[in-house]
Amino acid sequence: MSTFTGxxxxxxxVTVSSAEEPCPDIKEFTAxxxxxxRKWQDAKLRGxxxxxxxxxxxxxxxxxxxxxxxxxxxxxxxxxCRWIQREEANxxxxxxxxxxxxxxxxxxxxxxxxxxxxxxxxxxxxxxxxGYVDPGEDIVCAAQREVLEETNVRTEFESLVTFRHSLExxxxxxxxxxxxxxxxxxxxxxxxxVEIDNAMWMDVDEFLNHPEVHENNRMFVRKSIENxxxxxxxxxxxxxxxxxxxxQALYYITKSPDS
Amino acid sequence: MSTFTGxxxxxxxVTVSSAEEPCPDIKEFTAxxxxxxRKWQDAKLRGxxxxxxxxxxxxxxxxxxxxxxxxxxxxxxxxxCRWIQREEANxxxxxxxxxxxxxxxxxxxxxxxxxxxxxxxxxxxxxxxxGYVDPGEDIVCAAQREVLEETNVRTEFESLVTFRHSLExxxxxxxxxxxxxxxxxxxxxxxxxVEIDNAMWMDVDEFLNHPEVHENNRMFVRKSIENxxxxxxxxxxxxxxxxxxxxQALYYITKSPDS
Numbered sequence: 001m002s003t004f005t006g007x008x009x010x011x012x013x014v015t016v017s018s019a020e021e022p023c024p025d026i027k028e029f030t031a032x033x034x035x036x037x038r039k040w041q042d043a044k045l046r047g048x049x050x051x052x053x054x055x056x057x058x059x060x061x062x063x064x065x066x067x068x069x070x071x072x073x074x075x076x077x078x079x080x081c082r083w084i085q086r087e088e089a090n091x092x093x094x095x096x097x098x099x100x101x102x103x104x105x106x107x108x109x110x111x112x113x114x115x116x117x118x119x120x121x122x123x124x125x126x127x128x129x130x131g132y133v134d135p136g137e138d139i140v141c142a143a144q145r146e147v148l149e150e151t152n153v154r155t156e157f158e159s160l161v162t163f164r165h166s167l168e169x170x171x172x173x174x175x176x177x178x179x180x181x182x183x184x185x186x187x188x189x190x191x192x193x194v195e196i197d198n199a200m201w202m203d204v205d206e207f208l209n210h211p212e213v214h215e216n217n218r219m220f221v222r223k224s225i226e227n228x229x230x231x232x233x234x235x236x237x238x239x240x241x242x243x244x245x246x247x248q249a250l251y252y253i254t255k256s257p258d259s
Numbered sequence: 260m261s262t263f264t265g266x267x268x269x270x271x272x273v274t275v276s277s278a279e280e281p282c283p284d285i286k287e288f289t290a291x292x293x294x295x296x297r298k299w300q301d302a303k304l305r306g307x308x309x310x311x312x313x314x315x316x317x318x319x320x321x322x323x324x325x326x327x328x329x330x331x332x333x334x335x336x337x338x339x340c341r342w343i344q345r346e347e348a349n350x351x352x353x354x355x356x357x358x359x360x361x362x363x364x365x366x367x368x369x370x371x372x373x374x375x376x377x378x379x380x381x382x383x384x385x386x387x388x389x390g391y392v393d394p395g396e397d398i399v400c401a402a403q404r405e406v407l408e409e410t411n412v413r414t415e416f417e418s419l420v421t422f423r424h425s426l427e428x429x430x431x432x433x434x435x436x437x438x439x440x441x442x443x444x445x446x447x448x449x450x451x452x453v454e455i456d457n458a459m460w461m462d463v464d465e466f467l468n469h470p471e472v473h474e475n476n477r478m479f480v481r482k483s484i485e486n487x488x489x490x491x492x493x494x495x496x497x498x499x500x501x502x503x504x505x506x507q508a509l510y511y512i513t514k515s516p517d518s
Contacts, residue, residue: 054319054320054323054329055320055323057316057317057319057320058316058317060313060316061313061314061316064313064314064335069334069335070313070332070333070334070335070336070337071333071430072331072332072333072430073329073331073332073337074329074330074331074354074356074431075328075329076323076328076329077329078329078332078337088453089453091454093358093391093429094333094391094393094394095333095355095430095432096354096355096356096357096358096359096430096432097333097355097359097394097395098355098357098359098392098435099352099355100355100356100357100433100435132352132353133357134353135353135356135433136356136426136427136433137433138424138426139424161511161512162509162510162511162512163509163510164500164507164508164509164510165397165398165507165508165510166500166503166505166506166507167395167397167505167506167507168395168503168505168506169503169505170352171330171331171354171355172333173354173355174359174394174395174396176357176359176435194348195350214501214502215501216500216501216509219509219511223511223512227512230512230514232491232512232514233512234493234512241423241425241475242473242474242475243473244425244427244428246425246426246427246428247425247426247427248423248424248425248426249423249424250421250422250423250475250478251421251422251423251424252420252421252478252482253420253421253482253486253489253491253492253493253512254489255489255491
């Protein structure tokens with residue numbers, strides 16, 4: 001009986017990809033899957049992964065009947081997994097379930113804060129520029145990109161101000177929103193047309209008392225000013241992870257160099 | 260020609276669920292989908308969502324041929340989406356792509372830090388207790404739960420110490436790891452058997468100089484001690500989001516009340 005080969009990983013797991021080992025005949029797939037599971041159980045493997053392309057989805061119900069659950073899906077691939085050693089608890093972590101966004105407090109030398117009104121809202125709230133962090137993107141870079149896209153103002157990083165973790169947010173996920181203080185390097189506003197109705201430098205006092213500003217946004221600006229006055233900030237070091245050697249950013253509380 | 264009904268949302272989107280409007284015949288599905296898309300385009304809808312159950316995956320290749328892409332999948336449902344107004348840019352945010360974990364610096368009155376050795380590692384590193392945040396779980400609660408599960412020590416929250424954002428991490432995601440300072444309320448260690456080989460209170464100086472401790476972990480403990488000495492902390496308020504009224508936690512830098 002033929003079996004799947006798959007690719008072994010350092011966690012004693014194996015990954016089969018439908019694109020690399022296609023098997024369109026469902027009867028043959030079922031038999032090959034069962035023989036493969038016996039082989040992997042005997043070999044004391046642990047997590048078994050199947051990456052199923054959109055054009056091979058007929059595998060999915062068979063995998064489900066064999067104890068596989070959906071782990072994640074994006075692009076044109078659905079990934080299912082199963083822990084095959086029955087005497088051990090399943091140690092496969094859940095896939096990501098937190099949305100991540102970033103916004104910016106940008107205050108100029110005239111004590112004005114950079115604010116925008118988003119299109120497609122029921123009420124014309126004034127808010128800080130911001131949006132979702134892209135896949136693989138650094139949080140501070142995301143905040144700078146959103147400021148640039150929405151207002152065309154270039155900035156440099158000063159401090160992380162605060163972050164919010166909301167439960168029960170969009171797509172059944174939780175939601176993390178990071179607010180950074182950015183120093184403006186340019187002042188002229190050229191607003192983006194698709195998502196933004198208005199963009200302006202607004203006096204900080206006006207923003208803090210404006211009826212069309214949400215309490216979270218008010219708090220972000222208040223904290224930013226308070227931290228600066230107190231000479232404390234949340235700095236950021238970009239280094240490499242000691243195990244994986246991948247890029248990482250470390251955020252930590254410290255006193256301002258000039259305080 | 261019959262069309263799908265779906266459920267409208269506040270963003271001018273519509274969601275069809277295969278469990279609620281089954282259509283096992285693929286020819287009929289294809290015709291009904293095309294008629295539905297025309298109907299929704301005429302009605303000026305924007306995002307169209309199909310939630311496809313594991314037993315109805317034959318819909319997926321047809322949806323793909325009609326311009327739908329996979330958005331996310333978990334449990335027994337795969338969700339595909341398409342922006343149907345061709346003159347507008349697609350404004351559907353990506354699904355979550357950041358893993359989120361939490362760990363804890365727990366230091367007792369004898370200046371000892373609570374540390375564990377994980378099973379299934381190539382080398383017996385001593386590390387701070389911690390792990391992934393569960394779906395819908397608060398970050399501080401996750402850190403307290405991990406400490407309790409791994410060592411049976413009960414704790415209370417003092418401060419967020421630092422966080423790390425790593426790119427190119429597991430499952431093609433980025434990875435956020437939050438480190439909180441927790442005050443121990445109990446001292447006796449009862450280690451968990453499945454994932455933890457050893458757990459102990461280790462002198463802080465020994466931990467900071469131990470060869471089997473990673474630089475990130477050393478930094479987490481150093482920053483925790485430094486913040487406390489400097490009288491600055493990252494506090495947490497649990498409130499409700501002003502728009503959604505869902506639970507949220509706000510983290511912000513402040514001076515210690517006793518500093």
